[in-house]
Amino acid sequence: MGTLSRRKTARPAAARRLGVLLGALGLAAPLTLAMGGSAEAAPSCTTRTGPYQKEAEKFLGRPVDGRQSPADCKAIQDFQTSRRITPNIGFAGPITWGVMQEEITRRDPNAAGKCPVDRGRIACVDLSRQISWIQDGKALKFGPVPVRTGRDGYETRTGAKKIYWRSADHWSTIYKVRMPYAQFFDGGQAFHAIDGSVWSPPGSHGCVNMRTADAKTYWSMLGNGDDVFVYGRKPGT
Incomplete structure (x- = not known):
């Protein structure tokens, strides 16, 4: 009886050890079948036509x-x-x-064709979706990345623009804040990094706020004279 008992307990222990090994290799499902269990069946497919x-x-x-x-x-x-x-x-x-x-x-942030991409390198800003990306013709070069644009009363201005001045370690004398990797494109409005979250409300004072890594990439890819196009409307403005 003692030998039989040991054999009965040894098998589950061995199974557990094998389960850990196969699970690490991504083979947990075959183990379930091998041990006599049953894989979880996929739910029935609906015959209903969805709204989308x-x-x-x-x-x-x-x-x-x-x-x-x-x-x-x-x-x-x-x-x-x-x-x-x-x-x-x-x-x-x-x-x-x-x-x-x-x-x-x-895959294609400009699928709707709202940002003009027939002019070479351009940075697109979609206020409605709060995203930005860089294209060169039809080729997506970077992004899309999340941005934080102007709050109500300080909206980021829409339209075609060009980068006209850059400052890698800029300090705003108006708002008394750092603006790393600032690239100005419209009367004081610029792409630049912020220390806080780009998802934090209510928004910027008109600039296109970015995560530091994204603003640094924009800095490396863009330069004076490059095109910027801003369109849409930020929710809540």
Whole structure:
């Protein structure tokens, strides 16, 4: 009985050790099957057509007809599962479309064509989305990165501009704050780094605030005479 008892306890211990090893190698699921368990089944795919069906179909490279099909649902479900969107039942709802939009922005922030990119190197600023990026013609060179633009009453001015003065270690005599990697493009408004968070409300006094690493990259990629284009409207202004 003592030998049998030891054998019964040894097997779970060995299984646990094997589980740790295989888990570290990304093979935990095969272990579950090998030990006689069952992998968690994917939830059933919905037959419902979501409000963002056409958008999801286009994003995923599916035929765009706005009607849910088993293949559409499987493609949407796979996307949801890979991005950890729940419930992952293949329904093209607002959360799924929101994540897709974020990925579209990362792939091509100028997908809507609102920033003119027919003039060589240009820094684009979208006030509505609070992002900025650098393009050279149709080629995305850097970004998009988050920015903090002017608050209500101190809005960052829109339109076509050019960088006209740069100061790597600038000090604002008006607001008594440091403005590292400042690149001025419109009457005192500039790209520059800030010490705090670019997501903190209510906004700047008109400058385009950036994280230090992003402002440093802008400094290295842009120069006097380079184009800047600001468009949109910051939420709350």
